[in-house]
Amino acid sequence: MENTGGILYIVSTPIGNLEDISLRALRILKEVGLIAAEDTRHSKKLLNHYEINTKIVSYHQHNERDRTEELIKVLKNGESVALISDAGTPGISDPGHEIVKRxxxxxxxxxxxxxxxxxxxxxxxxxLDTSKFTFYGFLSKDKKERKRQIEEMGTQRSTVILYESPHRIEKTLALIKEILGDINIAMVKELTKIHEKVWSGNISRAIIYFAEEKPRGEYVLLLEVKDAFEQKEFWAGMTLDMHMDYYLVQGTSKKDAVKLVAKDRGLPKREVYEYFMK
Structure with a gap:
């Protein structure tokens, strides 16, 4: 079907530093007939900074369906529209997919x-490894689905990226450790801003870090889950005796080796202890 109407522009905007906007983005925002923004009050700060006076309407998760149909009519009438979110690229953990599809x-x-x-x-x-990654965005608020998502992450052989809010990040880290083990992670906050910070280490250290420093702002969490996969599966072809020997040759005491074998396999410690004591 040939287009005879306007064009929908998906325009990326700064995630912190107002200088991070392209010359083309500024031109498009000035030239289109209408800007659809996630939060008009927030976006007006950017538009005012660059003296852009284009008409602006709201486009967020609560009015996405109805507003999409309104914007389709505008586009069909020959007027171009620019879609922007509060920060970053629309459609990535922000509204945008619905109107693009339509x-x-x-x-x-x-x-x-x-x-x-x-x-x-x-x-x-x-x-962390950039050659292959999987993006999850914000995890579900439903506890069962949240747990399922993290379990699914353990099957990935790539860096996993997710977003998390300050009031949930500690609980999320604890749940990730419980399910995937003490894997290496990176936490990034205040991107492109004066107080931008990248923290890296294992989850145990991250939990200690937040015990001393209150979480502030939204975080990007990056998980090295390919290590979790390898750690979880390395013993898959081993007998209990081979699994035990794996730890003993490293100098681990028999008592501690029993605990580790039981933890790896999800078995009761007493069951593993009785097996080796017979």
Whole structure:
């Protein structure tokens, strides 16, 4: 279907530092007939900073469906629209997918104006493997689904990226440790801002860190889950005796080796102890 209407621009905006916006993004925001923003009050700070006076309307998770149809009509009438979120790239843990899908269905042109994305920025400065990664965004608020998501992460052989709020990050770290073990992670906050910080280490150290420093601001968590996969499965082809010997040859006491074997296999310590005492 040939497009005879306007164009939907998916425009990335700064995630902190207002200088992180492209010349093309500024031009598009000035030229379109309408800007659809996640939070108009927040976005007006950016628009005012660059003296952009384009008409702006709200587009967020609570009005996404109805507003999408309104914007489709605007686009069909030949007026171009720029979609922006509070920060970063629309559609990445922010509204945007619904209108892009509808535009494609209606034959309306959609184009991206690339720019900042917290997940990618955090990944490249984290020190973790960048060759392959899996993005989860914000985890579910439902406890069962949240646990299932973390269990699923343990099957990934890649760096896992997720977002977390300050009031949930400690509980999330504790749950990740419980399910995936004491894996290495990186935590990034205040990206592109004066107090930008990258912290790396294992989860145990991260939990201690937050016991001394109150979490502030949203975090990007990056997990080295491929190690969790290897640690969880290294004994899969071993008998109990081989598994025990694995720890004993490293100088581990028999008592501690029993505990480790039981933990690895999810068995009661008494059951493993009785096996080796017979």
């Amino acid at each position: 535009c494609i269905e209606e034959g309306i042109d959609v184009t991206g104006v690339p720019g900042p994305c917290a997940a990618i920025d955090a990944l490249v400065i984290s020190g």
